[in-house]
Every structure is written in C-alpha cells, then in structure tokens.
Amino acid sequence: MSTMPPMGGDLSRLRQLNALTVIKTLRGAEAATLSALAERTGLSRPSTKEVIDELSAMGWVEEVPPASGTMGRPARRYRFRADGGHLMGLDIGAYHIRAALADLDGGVIAETRRPAHPGAPLEDRLAAIEQAAATCLALGGLTIADLWAVAVGTTGLVGPEGRVIMSASIPAWRDLDLGGLLGEMFPCRVLVENDSRLAALAETRRGVARDARDVVFLHIGRRMGTGLIIDGRLHRGFGAAAGEIVMLPEAGWRDGPVDLNDAAIVPDGLPPEDAAGFTLAAARDGDPTALDAVARFTDKLAVGTAAAVLLLDPEIVVLGGGFSRSADVLLPPLRSRLERVCLRMPKLSASTLGDECVVLGAIDYAIEHLDQLFFAPDAPALRPPVRPATSPPGPDPT
Amino acid sequence: MSTMPPMGGDLSRLRQLNALTVIKTLRGAEAATLSALAERTGLSRPSTKEVIDELSAMGWVEEVPPASGTMGRPARRYRFRADGGHLMGLDIGAYHIRAALADLDGGVIAETRRPAHPGAPLEDRLAAIEQAAATCLALGGLTIADLWAVAVGTTGLVGPEGRVIMSASIPAWRDLDLGGLLGEMFPCRVLVENDSRLAALAETRRGVARDARDVVFLHIGRRMGTGLIIDGRLHRGFGAAAGEIVMLPEAGWRDGPVDLNDAAIVPDGLPPEDAAGFTLAAARDGDPTALDAVARFTDKLAVGTAAAVLLLDPEIVVLGGGFSRSADVLLPPLRSRLERVCLRMPKLSASTLGDECVVLGAIDYAIEHLDQLFFAPDAPALRPPVRPATSPPGPDPT
DNA sequence: GTACTAATGATGGTCTCCTATATAACTCTC
DNA sequence: GAGAGTTATATAGGAGACCATCATTAGTAC
Missing domain, CATH: 3.30.420.40 (ATPase, nucleotide binding domain)
Incomplete structure (x- = not known):
C-alpha cells in the first residue's frame, strides 16, 4: 500500500485542526463573537478563546469594536484578517x-x-x-x-x-x-x-454555480473550451488534459464558431474577431440568416455539452466566455436541444462574472x-510570510 | 455558508482518528508488530499500544502468534479481524x-x-x-x-x-x-x-485499474454502460445519472451492439443473446464479414469513449462486461480509433475480474x-454490530 | 553461560480540551 | 439613577491522550 495521509497524530495536530476550523468559520462571516464561534465550531468557549488568542498573536485574526445596542455585556468580536x-x-x-x-x-x-x-x-x-x-x-x-x-x-x-x-x-x-x-x-x-x-472555479465559488458540487462550465468565445468542477473540486485529469471535448470530431467545436464567423450576413470589411459578435447581434434583432447560423452553432454546442452532461450529470451548466453576453440568444436553442437528449436536465445559466x-x-x-x-499535516502550521498585526489586538491599557 | 464538516474537535475525536489510522494501516497488511505500526502511523509506541488494546477489546483487532526466528525479544503481532x-x-x-x-x-x-x-x-x-x-x-x-x-x-x-x-x-x-x-x-x-x-469500482480497487485515481470503465455487453471513478471516488452525479453516455445519439450506443447482433454471418436460428458472441468469435477467426461488423461496432464505441477520455483525461480506460472476453478482438481497433482523436492517450486494458x-x-x-x-465525526465511534472476539486476545494466564 | 538485540511495561510530564463557577459590563425598567 | 435582568468574560480544577525515558524481559548468537 502506498503511504497514506495520517489524519490523526499529535495533540498539537488537534490544535492545528481546530485552529483551521475556526479560521474557516471566521472567513466569509463579517465578524463573529466568541460564543457564535464556539457554537459553530463545536468547541467549548475556553478552547475557542485560546485558539483565537493564538491566531491573533500570529496575525491571522483581529479584534473589532463590539457591536453596540445589544442586551447584556457586549461580546468581543473577531474578524479574519483578510489583509494579512x-x-x-x-x-x-x-x-x-x-x-x-x-x-x-x-x-x-x-x-x-x-x-x-x-x-x-x-x-x-x-x-x-x-x-x-x-x-x-x-x-x-x-x-x-x-x-x-x-x-x-x-x-x-x-x-x-x-x-x-x-x-x-x-x-x-x-x-x-x-x-x-x-x-x-x-x-x-x-x-x-x-x-x-x-x-x-470562479463561477462555482462566487458566480451562478455557487455551492454546486458538480459543474460543467462552457467557455464559449473566439476559442472554445470547458472547465469541470467535480465533487466541489477542479478536475484536471491524470495528464492535466481534462475538459478538452473541443477535440471530439463529432461535436465539431474544433474550428471554433465558424458558423457565426462565416454567416452570409457578415459584411466583408469586418475584422474577423468581430464577425461572431455581429451575427449574434443580428440574431437578437431577428435576422433569419443570423438565426440560422446561430441554430447551426448551437447544434454543435449541444453535442459536446450533451456528452458532458450525460457523463457527469452536473447540477448546473454555465455558459461563460465572450459569447455569454449573448446568452439570451444562445441559451434557448441550446436548452431545447439538450432537453431532447439529456436523461436529467441540469440547470442552465449564463455566467454572471463576465470578462x-x-x-x-x-x-x-x-x-x-x-x-x-x-491543511497539510506536516505544514509549517499557519506560518506563511505573515507579519504581526499592525495594531496589536490585545487588551488596550487605557 | 452551509454547515461545514468540523474536522477537529474533542480529545476523543483525536483518539478516534488515530484508531482509524491504525485500522487502515493494519488492513491489507497480513500482520504487524507494534513497532511497525507505530512507525507507519507516526504515533509513539505507548499510544499505539493503547489504541491496539482498545481495538482488541472491541473486537476489531486480534493478536496472532509472534514470528519466530528473529533477533531479540519476539514482538507481539496484531491483525485486523476481517471476520469480525x-x-x-x-x-x-x-x-x-x-x-x-x-x-x-x-x-x-x-x-x-x-x-x-x-x-x-x-x-x-x-x-x-x-x-x-x-x-x-x-x-x-x-x-x-x-x-x-x-x-x-x-x-x-x-x-x-x-x-x-x-x-x-x-x-x-x-x-x-x-x-x-x-x-x-x-x-x-x-x-x-x-x-x-x-x-x-471493483476494477479500481482490485482489478487492472488498481491505484488509479481517474478511471473510465466501459461496461460492454448485451447492454452498454459506463462507470466513472474520479479522484479515487465513484462519481454518481447530482441526480445519480452520471455515466449515461449511452444516450448520446452521436455515439450510437443506444441500441446496444446491433452491428454485432445483426451481422450477416449470424445463423438464422441462433438465439438473439448469443448473436454478438458468435460474431466476435468469427472475427477472431478472421472472417471478413464479422471483422467488418466489429469495425462498425468499435467505431461507435470509440465515439463515446473519446468523449469520456477528452472530458476526463483518465489514467486508464477499462473494457469490461460480457464482451471483455473478446478484448483481443475489440481492443486493437478501439485503440487505433482513440489514438486518432485523444489529446493524451490513456492506458487501455481489458477487465481482469470478468463476470x-x-x-x-x-x-x-x-x-x-x-x-x-x-469516519463521520459524530459517528458511534467504531461500534457497529460488532461482537467481542470469540477468543479474548488478552494475556492468557497459564 | 554470557553477550547482544529488540521488544515490553511502567512512570511522569505536557498539552489540549471540557465543565463549572465567580465576575464583569451593559440595557432596561421603575 | 439604582436595581434587576441578560449576556460575556475570566479563572480554576479535572480528565483524556499523547510523548519521552528507562528498567525489564525474552529471545538469538557465540
């Protein structure tokens, strides 16, 4: 058997684990009181306090002024020092x-x-x-x-x-x-x-696919590509070549959006990089030639997408890249084609993060x-190039 | 943010983690001495001993006679009680x-x-x-x-x-x-x-794909299907519908091995479930009609497989199912077609586990x-319906 | 039978976490 | 503005789990 990740270990390892839990909890939350932290981490109050003190000393956490207007003694509040x-x-x-x-x-x-x-x-x-x-x-x-x-x-x-x-x-x-x-x-x-x-990854962490565990991202523009999030993690594949469905001849993605670029409606003098945008704009206005080109394009798009959806059964498919600005034109035909093929139709949304x-x-x-x-068990435990907090958060003796 | 898995916790949690590390280490190894266990788990000897005692009392581990013929005092040896x-x-x-x-x-x-x-x-x-x-x-x-x-x-x-x-x-x-x-x-x-x-899963745990983290398994027989192992884990998908590339019209898997079933060479009276086997056998003997049918079949097989390989970039593709008996006939044409399309050609092997x-x-x-x-943090810590060992492994007072 | 070797067993110390209790700070009401 | 009520803080004591160390023991080798 190969070396396994020793998940347990020392007492100090337990402290490290708990410190990381506290950091994870603190992150994302604007600021939290000790009691709230204790409850969310499952630790007791005294332990939470000790962990927080340690993290403060290392510059990972800082105290912020307590919230006023609450009942009882005001709770000290702590915040993850994102600017660390x-x-x-x-x-x-x-x-x-x-x-x-x-x-x-x-x-x-x-x-x-x-x-x-x-x-x-x-x-x-x-x-x-x-x-x-x-x-x-x-x-x-x-x-x-x-x-x-x-x-x-x-x-x-x-x-x-x-x-x-x-x-x-x-x-x-x-x-x-x-x-x-x-x-x-x-x-x-x-x-x-x-x-x-x-x-x-961005789309799963902060975009429309937030909190989804399985995501197929279509990067559609002058170049085409895909990105896969599987079980909440970026999937790279054994040789870091995952997501290259572009190369599948049957999908016809290889030459990019030729259908949009070469549409009869595109004026002769237009720079090639603007051709697809022109066709998409014309399609939005209802031009039949442009709509036809879009239909041909989405047909191809749907083949590769269907392959990904059928294989992975993602929660959501996100349309991103340069063409996501034209999602209103592309999504409806893509959706209808996918619905015809997919066993379970995933959500289908346009990127919200844009360029x-x-x-x-x-x-x-x-x-x-x-x-x-x-998180590595042998890590230099939370000590990257972190400098002490600019204002020491200890009890101010005034 | 949703509830996160609290990885740290109590002292008892640490013990649980260490106990699990010991069990994992013990498993697969035939039998191990305390020193060996201590080294492999990273724990100290006394701690390892304590963990082992606890596990013995619960029936997870048992002592086996020491190995003779070694230098020094013979070490007690312990074994995972697989029959527990x-x-x-x-x-x-x-x-x-x-x-x-x-x-x-x-x-x-x-x-x-x-x-x-x-x-x-x-x-x-x-x-x-x-x-x-x-x-x-x-x-x-x-x-x-x-x-x-x-x-x-x-x-x-x-x-x-x-x-x-x-x-x-x-x-x-x-x-x-x-x-x-x-x-x-x-x-x-x-x-x-x-x-x-x-x-x-079986193929990755004990078959040809042992130790591979990303595996595409082709289940090829009277029915066709696939199974995906991604990052060492079975991939089910959001709606448990992953792997259903069968449904992709462009791949043409939907009707199963029609090319093999309907080959001209198949005798009229043959029961339908034996038709494909007949064709494959004929192809092995070099019959041109059969070879042609096999070629058409592997063409289709390659389309869906290529989609999976391009998307996931697996380390290995395993051909399994009923037809894997005829892997010698199927693999060469499949390989040549995949090599034409794949960006990085994975290993390609026939199943060794058979039926x-x-x-x-x-x-x-x-x-x-x-x-x-x-492993669950809130688990009833290693206490499933386990009965105490039939022969108490404690020190025998003779 | 003596020397060497490697594992066992026992002791004490340290670290981390928990529970429980006493103390402190702030708000609300009269 | 004094007391009641509320919520946090701070501190002390105790239990569990780990480690390092050392004397002891059970074998092999010569």
Missing part, C-alpha cells in the same frame, strides 16, 4: 492581459488590463505581464514582496508542472515553461492553469492552494 | 442473479449464482434474490443477522435513494423502491447502485460505506 496577505490573479489571453490584486478573502483590491497581440514575440508578452502586475500593485499600494501567491490562467494546454504544452491562439506559447519564467518574475509560489478551468471570470478564478485557485498548504 | 463482520454483494442482471459473501477485507467467503429471466414478474425475481442470498449465507455458515451491510448492483438508472427509476432490460424494474424492498429482506443497511458503476466484477464492486462499495460511517 495578498494574492495576484493573471489572465493571459491572446488579445488581452488582465491582472487583479486580492486579499486572502478573494476580495479584489485593484485591477488592470492591457491589450495584447496574438502574434507578439514572447519577450513583449512577458514585459506586458510584468507591467500589468506592477501597475496593479502600485494601484493597491503594495510591492511585489507582499504577494503570497500568483495564479495564472492562460489559453492552451497546461501541463501538470505549469508548462504550456501548446496554445492554438498564442503562437509563442508552445512548449514553454511559463511557470518557471513567471517564477523568476515573482518571489513567491506561481501556479499556472488553463483559463477555462479557472473560470469554472473577469478568469482573473477571479485565478485568485480563487491561489486561495485554494494556500488553504491546502495549511 | 460480514458483507453481502448482489448482482441483479436481466439474465442472472449473483450473490457473494465477504469479510470486512472484501475477501470472498462464498458465492452463488442462479439464472433469471428478464420478463419474470417482480415476486419471482425477489424470491430468487432471497434464495441466492440464503444459499450464499448457508455456504458460509452464517445467518442473515451476521450481515453488516448489503450492496446491490443492478441494471438501469438508480436514483439517489436506492430507487430504480427504470431499466431497459428488466421490465419489472420501473419506478421501484428496490432499496426499500430489500431493506425488508435484510436487517441491515442496504445500498443500491448501478451495476456499471460498481464494476468500475464477478459487479458483485465484487458491490462488496467494495459496502466496505467504503462502512468506512465512511466510521
């Missing part, structure tokens, strides 16, 4: 680079975007990434040393080690050790992942990574 | 009913099978199940009261509550509360699951269920 550390999410697409700076709760502090060109040489793209990150940090009043982790979402097939195997839309992205390159740029952990997968979904997903991914670090 | 409890696995197919009795390690003690008829009325089928179970128990020298759990695999769509929604091959299986009916038959926990899924895979999977499923019970 910072994360950066990056979205590196063919035509754009986005950066977002966030706290440990995933709250966005600053955001930047700058255009990019698919064919630009590698150095230019890397320089643009560095600039976007620098701008974002400056906006947030932080330096690169404040970052605990950076997560990157990019188009293409990303290997297990942060290596970009290939990307259809960025020629320079071919057998490239992107993780390594960015690792030289940032003095912290760098995670690289496929953009569709990260978008799926930001990949950066947000990157941030959520980074948070997940940090969480996992803390 | 018993499980039953059932495989209810259209044409057969199988029952297997197993110990807590999943080792099969006795096995029965009896024929069935697809169109038989419900009562007959239930009576046959009861008889199969009784025979099996008698063979093992046990009574129905010795069973801790019964797991059932059957064809058709099985709902989350053990309800059979419908089954294409057993007419009586329609909107039937099978879990409830069998719950009256057996005085213990009864689990109902789709047979393909259980076969997939027993569903009962074995049912047993493994029952074991998994029991394990899960023990």
